[in-house]
Amino acid sequence: GQQVMQIxxxxxxxxxxxxxxxxxxSTTLSNIQWYKQRPGGHPVFLIQLVKSGEVKKQKRLTxxxxxxxxxxxxxxxxxxxxxxxTYFCAGPRTGNQFYFGTGTSLTVIP
Amino acid sequence: xxxxxxxxxTLVQPVGSPLxxxxxxxxxxxxxxxxxxxxxxxxxxxxFYSVGIGQISSEVPQNLSASRPQDRQFILSSKKLLLSDSxxxxxxxxxxxxxxxxxxxxxxxxxxx
Numbered sequence: 181g182q183q184v185m186q187i188x189x190x191x192x193x194x195x196x197x198x199x200x201x202x203x204x205x206s207t208t209l210s211n212i213q214w215y216k217q218r219p220g221g222h223p224v225f226l227i228q229l230v231k232s233g234e235v236k237k238q239k240r241l242t243x244x245x246x247x248x249x250x251x252x253x254x255x256x257x258x259x260x261x262x263x264x265x266t267y268f269c270a271g272p273r274t275g276n277q278f279y280f281g282t283g284t285s286l287t288v289i290p
Numbered sequence: 291x292x293x294x295x296x297x298x299x300t301l302v303q304p305v306g307s308p309l310x311x312x313x314x315x316x317x318x319x320x321x322x323x324x325x326x327x328x329x330x331x332x333x334x335x336x337x338f339y340s341v342g343i344g345q346i347s348s349e350v351p352q353n354l355s356a357s358r359p360q361d362r363q364f365i366l367s368s369k370k371l372l373l374s375d376s377x378x379x380x381x382x383x384x385x386x387x388x389x390x391x392x393x394x395x396x397x398x399x400x401x402x403x
Contacts, residue, residue, distance in 0.1 A: 210389065211389065211390070213391065213392070221396075221397075222380055222396055222397045223392075224394070225393065228391060268333070270392070272389030275339075276339065276341055276387065276389065277339060278336070280333055280334045281333070283332075283333050285331070
């Protein structure tokens with residue numbers, strides 16, 4: 181069956197360093213969404229990408245959807261302690277369901 | 291604006307006891323509703339989803355069940371809890387027929403002892 185994998189599973193960075201997480205799907209996705217879950221909290225929607233090759237930015241966060249619509253990345257420039265959390269990608273599947281990636285847990289060391 | 295509520299926020303239950311978790315959505319009609327479970331430090335496991343009143347689809351066979359008695363109410367139940375049922379239970383909704391943004395509730399942290 182379809183799978184959505186994320187790498188790395190964990191990432192520790194010094195505050196101010198950059199961070200990137202990669203999301204890979206075994207099949208083409210109609211769109212890809214990114215969510216952030218703070219420690220102890222619930223996933224919160226960050227952004228949705230729809231078009232092949234699309235790039236979107238939110239302040240220090242840059243999101244990219246691959247040309248084949250099977251992979252995506254989230255890049256954070258100059259991390260801050262407020263960036264701590266787990267980042268999930270997600271894509272739709274049949275029957276109004278979603279595939280969620282395995283998540284990347286980011287720790288920022290002050 | 292739309293809001294989603296879950297309760298209780300935390301729950302400690304003995305093995306073999308029943309369970310009832312409730313989720314309600316406000317400010318929208320005919321939402322798709324979802325129950326997920328998240329083990330500590332892990333990803334999201336879809337348990338049930340519903341596209342309408344009385345319609346429930348199960349992803350993982352287990353001792354849990356779900357019901358949707360009203361359009362914006364989603365209930366997760368168990369007759370007898372197992373230790374393995376411990377986890378963070380999240381309810382989420384999307385617009386009817388939509389595969390866009392999922393909005394998650396605050397979650398219920400369940401510990402089965």
